[in-house]
Amino acid sequence: MKAIALNFSIAREIQYRRGEYVRLSRLGDILFEQGKVSEAKSQYELFLSDCKDLRDSDSVAQAQASLAT
Secondary structure: OHHHHHHHHHHHHOOOHHHHHHHHHHHHHHHHHOOOHHHHHHHHHHHHHHHHHOOOHHHHHHHHHHHHO
């Protein structure tokens, strides 16, 4: 999980928004697998918000599916 957090920070630093929101999704997946559902949901909500900001309809659908789980 530390590696993902480091990658997240690097992505934010260079303003690579797509890389950032993909990491939000993956972090959400990891948290969900660990049984941390409310924390995973928060990550998925951030993921969805960024997808909408970038008008990435495929990723919006993925984020909505993750939230529905």
